[in-house]
Amino acid sequence: MEAIYRNADVRHIKNPCFNPAVDYPADLNGILGSALIMEAQDEISRWDGYSPTPLYPLCEIAGAIDVKAIYYKDESRRFAPGSFKALGGAYAVEQLLKREVSRRLGREISLGEIRNGRYAKLTSGVTVATATDGNHGRSVAWGAARFGCSCVIYIHRHVSEGRCAAMESFGARVIRVEGNYDDSVRQARLDAAKNGWYIVSDTSYPGYMTLPRYVMAGYTVMIKEALEQIPDRTAPTCVFLQGGCGGLAAAIAGYLWQALGEHRPRLIVVEPVQADCLYQSVSACRRVDVNITEESSMAGLSCGEVSILAWGMVQAAVNDFLSMNDDLIGPTMRLLARRQNGTTPIVAGESAVPGLAALLAASWQTGLRDALDLGVDSQVLIFGTEGATDPQIYKNLVGAYPGEICAE
Numbered sequence: 001m002e003a004i005y006r007n008a009d010v011r012h013i014k015n016p017c018f019n020p021a022v023d024y025p026a027d028l029n030g031i032l033g034s035a036l037i038m039e040a041q042d043e044i045s046r047w048d049g050y051s052p053t054p055l056y057p058l059c060e061i062a063g064a065i066d067v068k069a070i071y072y073k074d075e076s077r078r079f080a081p082g083s084f085k086a087l088g089g090a091y092a093v094e095q096l097l098k099r100e101v102s103r104r105l106g107r108e109i110s111l112g113e114i115r116n117g118r119y120a121k122l123t124s125g126v127t128v129a130t131a132t133d134g135n136h137g138r139s140v141a142w143g144a145a146r147f148g149c150s151c152v153i154y155i156h157r158h159v160s161e162g163r164c165a166a167m168e169s170f171g172a173r174v175i176r177v178e179g180n181y182d183d184s185v186r187q188a189r190l191d192a193a194k195n196g197w198y199i200v201s202d203t204s205y206p207g208y209m210t211l212p213r214y215v216m217a218g219y220t221v222m223i224k225e226a227l228e229q230i231p232d233r234t235a236p237t238c239v240f241l242q243g244g245c246g247g248l249a250a251a252i253a254g255y256l257w258q259a260l261g262e263h264r265p266r267l268i269v270v271e272p273v274q275a276d277c278l279y280q281s282v283s284a285c286r287r288v289d290v291n292i293t294e295e296s297s298m299a300g301l302s303c304g305e306v307s308i309l310a311w312g313m314v315q316a317a318v319n320d321f322l323s324m325n326d327d328l329i330g331p332t333m334r335l336l337a338r339r340q341n342g343t344t345p346i347v348a349g350e351s352a353v354p355g356l357a358a359l360l361a362a363s364w365q366t367g368l369r370d371a372l373d374l375g376v377d378s379q380v381l382i383f384g385t386e387g388a389t390d391p392q393i394y395k396n397l398v399g400a401y402p403g404e405i406c407a408e
């Protein structure tokens with residue numbers, strides 16, 4: 001097993017714009033501030049069915065790569081959508097409905113009133129729409145069902161049938177658009193403008209900044225839980241994160257900077273080489289779009305444009321960027337599924353494992369291990385950001401359906 005990681009082609013760049021300041025800079029407060037974070041964490045903890053997702057120590061893997069500890073935050077059971085994205089899009093839907101109902105009534109209402117369905121008649125007249133690779137759309141569809149509005153989701157040619165069906169199962173109308181992700185974004189915006197629908201996007205762009213802030217604030221629930229779950233609450237020394245449009249990395253980075261200041265861990269973002277917009281942007285010290293010509297199997301990370309808000313945070317707060325091809329995805333999913341010696345098997349989707357895959361590759365490649373400062377004292381936090389969000393793709397890569405793994 002070691003050989004595939006040792007020989008993997010993983011590219012690394014250290015962030016030349018990293019800001020080592022102890023105090024959280026005021027301009028970043030405008031992207032993700034403490035009031036926004038606390039409101040999101042308080043509200044999401046009141047949602048029906050909320051409970052922290054598990055944090056598993058991967059002792060056997062930590063031993064094999066000679067680091068002190070690896071903690072894997074397993075988002076596979078995060079509410080019904082089964083990914084960390086459930087914390088973002090659905091929360092933005094709730095905030096949007098609060099704003100819309102308040103506007104229509106001419107007075108401010110609370111999130112609790114949206115949550116308990118007090119204005120169900122008004123919310124049922126609202127339609128939210130988004131373009132998606134899968135997980136964000138699933139979260140928006142689930143949020144729309146939960147908070148009582150209609151939902152239209154735009155998917156592109158490469159989104160799997162399984163992921164389409166999952167969104168439909170939450171009651172969303174799903175429209176498949178010829179072309180790629182960018183074409184689905186364009187179509188969603190056109191149709192929303194024509195029909196008076198509200199776009200709920202996880203990425204920000206000129207003129208669209210409010211809801212993506214709520215999305216990022218929602219994601220911070222995951223890191224807050226993880227810090228509380230690590231034994232003795234010792235801070236991790238480094239965190240590996242998957243990167244798509246950068247919202248996840250920005251949320252984790254902003255929270256850690258505010259919570260831990262100078263003791264914040266080293267942050268390492270991992271992307272597919274086919275869609276490495278964060279890596280390319282950091283290399284150029286400005287936002288760079290990547291034209292995706294080949295889809296990665298890491299479907300959730302197949303994103304060619306960095307979110308404007310996320311970029312503001314990521315360029316200051318993330319230490320390192322890695323990119324890699326798809327070769328390590330199947331082996332890493334299988335490694336988690338076949339955990340032995342009394343440890344719980346972990347069901348992780350294709351976009352959940354790049355962080356762990358990159359950690360293994362980096363640990364076994366001497367130059368990279370040194371460059372990332374990995375050593376016997378390293379305590380590594382990893383986010384398993386999704387479960388088997390397409391069971392058939394999971395079976396093709398792992399050799400068993402997710403239910404068979406969990407039953408073992």
Ligand SMILES: Cc1ncc(COP(=O)(O)O)c(C=O)c1O
Nearest residue numbers: 244245246247248300351385386
């Ligand atoms: C499972 C999974 N992990 C990580 C990410 C990356 O998140 P972001 O696009 O906010 O960078 C995504 C994005 O959809 C995802 O679906």
